[in-house]
Amino acid sequence: MFTEILYDQKDVINQSWKRCQEIGLSQTDPIENSILTGKALRKIIKENELLIKHATTVINSLPSNYCSKLVVVIVDRNGTIIHKEGQLDVSGSTDYLSIGSNWSEENKGTNAMGLAISAKVPIITHADHHFYVKNQFLTCAASPIYSPDGELIGAVNISARKELFHPFIISLTTIMATSIQNGLLFDQASHEKVITIRELEAIASFSTIPLLSLDEDKRIIRANQSARQLLGENCIGKEFHHSSGYKTKVISDPFQKQSRLVMAFNNSPKQTTKDKKLYTITDIIGSCAKMNEVRKKVKKAALTDFPIIIYGESGTGKELIAQSLHTSGLREDKPFIAVNCSAIPETLIESELFGYEKGAFTGANREGVVGKFEAANDGTIFLDEIGDMPLKAQAVLLRVLQEKAVTRVGGVKPIPINTRVIAATHKNLRKEIEAGRFREDLYYRLKGIVMTIPPLRERSDLIELANYLLKNLDSPSLHLSSEAKEKLVSYHWPGNVRELNSVLMQASFLVEGNEILAKDLDFETEYERTTEFSSEDEETLTSLVSTEKEVIKRTLDYVSWNISRAASILKISRNTLYLKIKKYHLQQ
Numbered sequence: 001m002f003t004e005i006l007y008d009q010k011d012v013i014n015q016s017w018k019r020c021q022e023i024g025l026s027q028t029d030p031i032e033n034s035i036l037t038g039k040a041l042r043k044i045i046k047e048n049e050l051l052i053k054h055a056t057t058v059i060n061s062l063p064s065n066y067c068s069k070l071v072v073v074i075v076d077r078n079g080t081i082i083h084k085e086g087q088l089d090v091s092g093s094t095d096y097l098s099i100g101s102n103w104s105e106e107n108k109g110t111n112a113m114g115l116a117i118s119a120k121v122p123i124i125t126h127a128d129h130h131f132y133v134k135n136q137f138l139t140c141a142a143s144p145i146y147s148p149d150g151e152l153i154g155a156v157n158i159s160a161r162k163e164l165f166h167p168f169i170i171s172l173t174t175i176m177a178t179s180i181q182n183g184l185l186f187d188q189a190s191h192e193k194v195i196t197i198r199e200l201e202a203i204a205s206f207s208t209i210p211l212l213s214l215d216e217d218k219r220i221i222r223a224n225q226s227a228r229q230l231l232g233e234n235c236i237g238k239e240f241h242h243s244s245g246y247k248t249k250v251i252s253d254p255f256q257k258q259s260r261l262v263m264a265f266n267n268s269p270k271q272t273t274k275d276k277k278l279y280t281i282t283d284i285i286g287s288c289a290k291m292n293e294v295r296k297k298v299k300k301a302a303l304t305d306f307p308i309i310i311y312g313e314s315g316t317g318k319e320l321i322a323q324s325l326h327t328s329g330l331r332e333d334k335p336f337i338a339v340n341c342s343a344i345p346e347t348l349i350e351s352e353l354f355g356y357e358k359g360a361f362t363g364a365n366r367e368g369v370v371g372k373f374e375a376a377n378d379g380t381i382f383l384d385e386i387g388d389m390p391l392k393a394q395a396v397l398l399r400v401l402q403e404k405a406v407t408r409v410g411g412v413k414p415i416p417i418n419t420r421v422i423a424a425t426h427k428n429l430r431k432e433i434e435a436g437r438f439r440e441d442l443y444y445r446l447k448g449i450v451m452t453i454p455p456l457r458e459r460s461d462l463i464e465l466a467n468y469l470l471k472n473l474d475s476p477s478l479h480l481s482s483e484a485k486e487k488l489v490s491y492h493w494p495g496n497v498r499e500l501n502s503v504l505m506q507a508s509f510l511v512e513g514n515e516i517l518a519k520d521l522d523f524e525t526e527y528e529r530t531t532e533f534s535s536e537d538e539e540t541l542t543s544l545v546s547t548e549k550e551v552i553k554r555t556l557d558y559v560s561w562n563i564s565r566a567a568s569i570l571k572i573s574r575n576t577l578y579l580k581i582k583k584y585h586l587q588q
């Protein structure tokens with residue numbers, strides 16, 4: 001049994017021995033035994049305070065007689081022992097495995113702690129697996145410990161005299177490492193939504209609970225090791241989708257309670273604004289005449305309650321302007337609610353905008369739901385992509401604007417609404433009216449002040465904006481060479497500021513040194529693909545269009561029509577994806 005269990009680890013141990021020999025260690029030499037003490041020790045203990053706190057909790061949960069013949073230690077990411085429980089049954093060597101000693105492979109030769117840190121695997125080193133003869137009386141098992149962000153932060157190790165070897169000791173260190181990780185995750189995620197996930201077909205293969213912490217946009221902020229095994233090591237920062245073959249259970253969700261409270265009772269609006277970090281007027285960068293004009297209009301319009309229509313191509317900053325209008329105005333402390341009008345399915349438009357009472361229809365949330373208008377009461381509602389709103393939905397919207405009240409689906413009592421309305425679109429609404437796709441009466445309800453955001457290619461302050469965006473990337477010392485500036489200025493920027501940001505991000509990754517050269521600027525072909533084709537050969541055009549349609553359909557089907565996920569796979573914005581679904585009449 002013993003050899004079987006250790007078989008997989010043989011390679012790891014052999015390679016470790018090889019490294020020890022390569023760096024000139026000799027099995028019979030005295031072992032390096034310097035020990036950190038005083039200020040230096042206090043410093044690393046302070047740095048690892050949280051790790052020690054959670055490790056202590058886990059160790060204390062072991063039966064009290066457990067540590068009588070073995071010792072449990074925690075090492076930091078460099079292999080230094082920062083916590084110890086129990087004593088080794090070694091006569092004359094009471095300070096074996098003492099706090100402050102370093103058990104990295106370079107110092108102590110092949111050993112479980114050192115290997116758990118360097119090879120990042122749970123490992124047993126038994127008897128003569130240890131490189132130094134002096135350590136061969138030991139049997140040790142260690143498992144690495146990761147932070148909720150997936151960084152290796154240390155290891156938990158159990159050691160005993162070799163006669164006390166038990167193969168299951170490695171399971172114990174692994175369970176302890178997982179418990180410590182979960183403790184850290186819960187600690188750090190106390191204000192976040194934490195869920196556990198189960199892959200439908202693979203429940204049995206994972207013995208520990210996969211835990212995720214999500215932010216309000218359902219992005220993964222933290223994940224324990226089991227969750228990363230299921231979702232991939234690079235899952236942090238990605239959106240999590242309940243639909244993709246996982247069963248989930250909410251463990252704690254303080255922010256949902258909070259936002260429900262805000263939405264239902266509207267009694268903590270300052271927090272809503274702060275939580276969502278809305279843009280303010282100082283975030284509008286650019287000093288060209290057209291942007292100065294926009295900024296002037298924003299300042300003036302913010303102090304009124306007139307409805308506003310913002311025109312501008314995709315990525316020009318319409319939402320930035322809408323948020324700045326809100327944060328510069330009298331409703332600054334009240335909610336700002338954005339609605340993507342092209343994204344709401346016709347059948348759900350009323351429940352989305354008006355909300356619904358409990359039990360209003362099959363599948364409805366049991367507690368009922370607050371609609372967008374009610375959530376935006378006293379604040380601002382931002383109707384994005386208004387030009388893409390289906391006609392039926394337009395009729396519903398018109399009703400709210402006329403009546404200044406909403407009645408929840410399944411409810412009877414009209415709720416008065418006092419909301420500032422800001423709409424935005426990349427379409428010419430006049431033309432849409434002429435084509436019969438937009439209601440004229442709605443247009444006049446929405447049209448108070450009109451603002452047009454210039455496309456980036458018409459702005460003379462492109463380099464100023466580029467410098468600002470560069471500064472906001474992680475490397476503030478980066479700057480543009482004169483050829484790079486010329487290349488930026490001569491490009492036509494179909495994706496506007498959003499595209500500029502992504503080109504600079506890519507350049508900051510490609511650049512060698514601090515100066516971004518023209519060759520580092522890689523313009524996105526995706527934008528080329530999404531622009532209209534005009535002078536193409538008709539056959540090529542048809543085949544390109546049908547290929548695009550096919551790829552989009554296949555991707556949507558693959559992710560069960562999860563729009564965010566499909567957009568992320570296709571590397572286009574959600575809005576662009578909605579436009580394409582519409583253009584190609586794609587259906588689920």
Ligand SMILES: Nc1ncnc2c1ncn2[C@@H]1O[C@H](COP(=O)(O)OP(=O)(O)OP(=O)(O)O)[C@@H](O)[C@H]1O
Nearest residue numbers: 283284285286313314315316317318319320497498
């Ligand atoms: N003048 C500006 N100054 C600073 N950042 C800007 C400016 N204009 C746009 N941006 C940035 O560009 C990105 C796109 O802006 P935003 O989402 O407001 O565009 P949009 O017109 O609403 O796009 P879409 O129509 O595709 O939703 C954001 O990250 C925004 O912060």
